[in-house]
Amino acid sequence: MNTGTNMSPEAARYVIGIDVGTGSARAGLFDLSGRMLAVAKRDISLFKEAGSIVEQSSSEIWNAVCSIVREVVTSSGVNAGDVIGLGFDATCSLVVLGEGGQSLPVGPSEDANRDIIVWMDHRAVDQAERINAQGHDVLRYVGGRISPEMETPKILWLKENRPQIFRAAWQFFDLADFLTWKSTGDLARSTCTVTCKWTYLAHEQRWDPGYFRGIGLDELVDEAFARIGTDIVEPGTPLGEGLTTAAAEAMGLKPGTAVAAGMIDAHAGGIGTVGIGGRPEKNLAYVFGTSSCTMTSTSDPVFVPGVWGPYYSAMVPGMWLNEGGQSAAGAAIDQLLFFHPASADAASKASEMRIPLPVLIADAAAMRTDNNSDVVRLAEGLHVVPEFLGNRAPFADPHARATVVGLGMERDFESLVALYVAGLCGIGYGLRQIIETQAGAGADVEQVVISGGAGQHDLVRQLLADASGKPVVATVAEEPVLLGSAILGAVAGGAFGDANQAMMALTKVDKVYQPAEGVVAGIHAKRYAAFKTLQACAREIRAL
Ligand SMILES: Nc1ncnc2c1ncn2[C@@H]1O[C@H](COP(=O)(O)OP(=O)(O)O)[C@@H](O)[C@H]1O
């Protein structure tokens, strides 16, 4: 076993990565060669309401996390004492806790269990617009425009709409930082979370008081940022005294087990993939889950309007990060399929087979052609710009909406398959548009390294390669996001010097999906042109 460490190779040592996505929490137990020995998953609730409200419960998530960690320890048969570290990643959702850590209701339901404003909640669009109108200098480091998915517009929304909750809040946490606090009692925040979602300037190691005063959050400055983070540390830094007794008991681990400062889920996917070939700057990490995230690393800052960042040291230590993607990606495919008359029948078949509906359809599409690249022909004449939840990049436009062109009278399963393929092409063209925009600004990549639940299917990977025009690389790790958070646990547990060293040692290529050439490449070029025309047309219509 090549551990890349100076510790004895024969000692059995393991790490656990915990990934809290939008729809589920997963835990993976790994050995120090990056092999996953056990995995467990629990679905988590999303509470949706009118007004773009999407909330979650931190206690539900915490209980799910404890039970899946317990499950992987038990099912792997590993000795709890041989687990040397834990790493957490989570969606960039806002957790609001009152004195003593009690949950506070963030929305009109007044249900205190609903103490999380989920990243995809767009209640703070107006606050984000007002912040953008001020044009403060920190916005240069979030792609020029703050997104309503980030935390400062959400906190401002709370102050303006639920002042009693804003006042009563003891801490505002990014979800990953909440999980590490709950595990260790340490209030440290990760550079990853606060730089990417809270306007912390990691390259200068400071908050900008002028920004907070300018947008109307003076209280946070007056309190010397005590509610949003005063101790800000690199992901992978061991926190507190490790697991508290209560957390260890709940997880079936030993008190004192090292817990790493965490990361946002997309960034853990980046750490779990971009070490491929030892050249992070050539690899675009593409994390395809409920949303999609495109993560690009550069040695010098690259300013790309409409693409979040550049963020210093927020993913690969010492490098700058540009983060794009789409707010709804897997969720956009789900939404698209939901509208089709054949989807209910197909969904019940998928549930009998215990597979997700998109997987059933992807399997069916793959069976209808000789090779996966030809699948694009099934969607002839059908075009989808799947921006159901706005355009995250490169337009940074939360008001954008989806467009579907080319629908006929068909209601059968075949037309459902065609719609799926067209939707997936739309996701791929969105990726291509981001890659082209970034290349134009000086951040060029050679290949896409894929992770996330929606990126596991062969057909999806091939279609993304064909639509984006870049090779799509799959890694040996089946769950690169979990590997990414396990890497943080391994760093905290002392098995590696830093995340750079660990990711170079543990990320390996499994398969490369080369983009199609010839006729199929020509089809995609035309479809991409159609995609951009439709996108522009939808913008024009909105402007009327
Ligand atoms: N083959 C597929 N094609 C398209 N979308 C898929 C496919 N498989 C899964 N998905 C979608 O991926 C999303 C789940 O991805 P996952 O990474 O597990 O989510 P998260 O981490 O956001 O909770 C869902 O929206 C699901 O429908």
Ligand SMILES: O=C(CO)[C@H](O)[C@H](O)COP(=O)(O)O
């Ligand atoms: O904004 C993000 C990262 O910066 C993520 O998209 C968000 O956290 C949701 O992730 P997922 O789609 O994996 O659930």
